[in-house]
Amino acid sequence: xxxxxxxxxxxxxxxxxxxxxxxxxxxxxxxxxxxxxxxxxxxxxxxxxxxxxxxxxxxxxxxxxxxxxxxxxxxxxxxxxxxxxxxxxxxxxxxxxxxxxxxxxxxxxxxxxxxxxxxxxxxxxxxxxxxxxxxxxxxxxxxxxxxxxxxxxxxxxxxxxxxxxxxxxxxxxxxxxxxxxxxxxxxxxxxxxxxxxxxxxxxxxxxxxxxxxxxxxxxxxxxxxxxxxxxxxxxxxxxxxxxxxxxxxxxxxxxxxxxxxxxxxxxxxxxxxxxxxxxxxxxxxxxxxxxxxxxx
Amino acid sequence: xxxxxxxxxxxxxxxxxxxxxxxxxxxxxxxxxxxxxxxxxxxxxxxxxxxxxxxxxxxxxxxxxxxxxxxxxxxxxxxxxxxxxxxxxxxxxxxxxxxxxxxxxxxxxxxxxxxxxxxxxxxxxxxxxxxxxxxxxxxxxxxxxxxxxxxxxxxxxxxxxxxxxxxxxxxxxxxxxxxxxxxxxxxxxxxxxxxxxxxxxxxxxxxxxxxxxxxxxxxxxxxxxxxxxxxxxxxxxxxx
Numbered sequence: 417x418x419x420x421x422x423x424x425x426x427x428x429x430x431x432x433x434x435x436x437x438x439x440x441x442x443x444x445x446x447x448x449x450x451x452x453x454x455x456x457x458x459x460x461x462x463x464x465x466x467x468x469x470x471x472x473x474x475x476x477x478x479x480x481x482x483x484x485x486x487x488x489x490x491x492x493x494x495x496x497x498x499x500x501x502x503x504x505x506x507x508x509x510x511x512x513x514x515x516x517x518x519x520x521x522x523x524x525x526x527x528x529x530x531x532x533x534x535x536x537x538x539x540x541x542x543x544x545x546x547x548x549x550x551x552x553x554x555x556x557x558x559x560x561x562x563x564x565x566x567x568x569x570x571x572x573x574x575x576x577x578x579x580x581x582x583x584x585x586x587x588x589x590x591x592x593x594x595x596x597x598x599x600x601x602x603x604x605x606x607x608x609x610x611x612x613x614x615x616x617x618x619x620x621x622x623x624x625x626x627x628x629x630x631x632x633x634x635x636x637x638x639x640x641x642x643x644x645x646x647x648x649x650x651x652x653x654x655x656x657x658x659x660x661x662x663x664x665x666x667x668x669x670x671x672x673x674x675x676x677x678x679x680x681x682x683x684x685x686x687x688x689x690x691x692x693x694x695x696x697x698x699x700x701x702x703x704x705x706x707x708x709x710x711x712x
Numbered sequence: 713x714x715x716x717x718x719x720x721x722x723x724x725x726x727x728x729x730x731x732x733x734x735x736x737x738x739x740x741x742x743x744x745x746x747x748x749x750x751x752x753x754x755x756x757x758x759x760x761x762x763x764x765x766x767x768x769x770x771x772x773x774x775x776x777x778x779x780x781x782x783x784x785x786x787x788x789x790x791x792x793x794x795x796x797x798x799x800x801x802x803x804x805x806x807x808x809x810x811x812x813x814x815x816x817x818x819x820x821x822x823x824x825x826x827x828x829x830x831x832x833x834x835x836x837x838x839x840x841x842x843x844x845x846x847x848x849x850x851x852x853x854x855x856x857x858x859x860x861x862x863x864x865x866x867x868x869x870x871x872x873x874x875x876x877x878x879x880x881x882x883x884x885x886x887x888x889x890x891x892x893x894x895x896x897x898x899x900x901x902x903x904x905x906x907x908x909x910x911x912x913x914x915x916x917x918x919x920x921x922x923x924x925x926x927x928x929x930x931x932x933x934x935x936x937x938x939x940x941x942x943x944x945x946x947x948x949x950x951x952x
Contacts, residue, residue: 580817583806583810583813583814584814584817586803586805586806586810587803587806587810587814590803590804590805590806591800591802591803591804593797593800594797594800594801594802594803595803595814596785596786597763597765597785597795597797598789598814598815598817598818598861599785599786599787599788599789599790599817599818599819599865600786600814600817600818601786601818602786
């Protein structure tokens with residue numbers, strides 16, 4: 417039982433938190449701007465490198481230096497929106513989707529140029545696990561990731577249901593044409609979307625970097641499960657994406673638990689595949705996703 | 713009295729292709745003006761032009777003596793013009809209260825609670841549904857939500873695009889009654905309608921459009937009594 421919690425459940429929730437943080441932005445951007453943002457993984461990477469630089473300069477713990485990475489990633493997405501995505505907004509969205517592939521490549525190349533392509537680590541040395549009652553032994557990072565996602569879930573729910581900007585975002589995602597007729601300031605809503613999406617991606621990037629190491633493909637390697645999470649949750653529904661991320665993270669980790677015999681149920685190298693299998697099965701029976709999202 | 717809305721020689725359409733040609737239309741304060749005509753006559757295009765959703769090729773649109781042709785949709789709401797589209801006119805996943813709230817964002821009313829109170833007095837059906845997603849309501853109730861949303865910004869001029877489209881006869885009557893009640897609060901109404909006979913019966917004046925041009929205009933009662941209009945646009949027989 418303890419082994420299940422220590423080695424499968426908690427790591428699953430932590431991985432799910434990282435997916436969820438990225439998927440919320442993907443889902444929001446799809447809801448408001450109507451395109452799949454393929455550069456989102458590389459926004460995560462930018463946030464991680466921004467934070468890494470702040471750690472080098474200040475010597476602070478990565479989670480304390482995180483605000484620097486957040487600002488860095490947000491400025492990058494706002495600039496990219498202004499220069500690349502905004503001029504394409506009136507065209508069919510496939511142009512913007514392809515542009516976001518281009519932006520992904522630009523981000524990755526710039527990262528390699530500035531920081532090099534070698535692996536970096538936030539904190540050197542082996543991290544001691546947190547031990548509770550001599551039974552629970554988990555990594556501090558995983559607990560931090562879970563705490564962050566709980567905080568984000570509460571804040572996001574409050575923002576979307578109680579604030580004017582949050583409600584306007586849901587309105588645009590529901591019916592963009594009517595939102596315009598109702599006089600909502602679409603550009604302001606778009607800006608808010610990038611700020612939130614960029615911030616959460618930066619946090620996800622730093623958590624992913626802390627979990628393994630930092631390299632230019634850090635975020636790109638996570639883009640598929642994050643998209644799966646956004647689709648699973650119901651595309652255009654940020655809370656759904658959060659839920660979807662947690663489900664995908666858990667399924668990946670729990671699929672290699674020795675459920676039936678002493679052997680892992682599914683070889684850990686197929687972890688990612690199980691998440692997709694789960695998504696495919698769910699979408700066959702509930703194509704709108706967990707939280708009734710938009711259908712294509 | 714100077715008109716609240718004056719459309720003068722308006723030619724407009726989509727992507728450079730004119731749908732309406734040299735349209736003239738006047739709306740005095742507190743009037744109910746109805747635009748009728750066959751399908752494809754360009755009725756909705758007139759409303760959409762006022763609301764900056766078409767491309768205007770020539771002519772002028774003046775609201776309260778100010779030229780508004782070419783002013784962005786977003787800026788018209790704070791000026792006191794509110795529009796209710798024909799279809800997809802609610803935010804389905806937002807609750808009824810949130811739908812009403814959206815109406816206050818572009819043009820915050822002086823006293824929000826008071827405006828909500830008066831909107832709910834007009835639409836008492838909505839009181840019990842305030843926390844329900846608007847997408848779960850019936851067609852008639854949705855129409856009330858979208859009218860309520862538009863009224864939340866305390867508009868001077870309300871543009872209604874076929875407010876009874878697709879509603880059951882029971883609701884049809886109620887919506888026309890509500891439109892009269894809305895006018896009673898001092899709001900001017902310009903509406904396009906397919907149910908021409910009922911619309912003319914509540915209209916102060918009406919315009920008949922054919923092929924994107926002005927065909928006739930008169931008081932609602934006179935148009936209802938006009939044989940030619942009745943034959944061509946009201947489906948023949950005299951109302952009983």
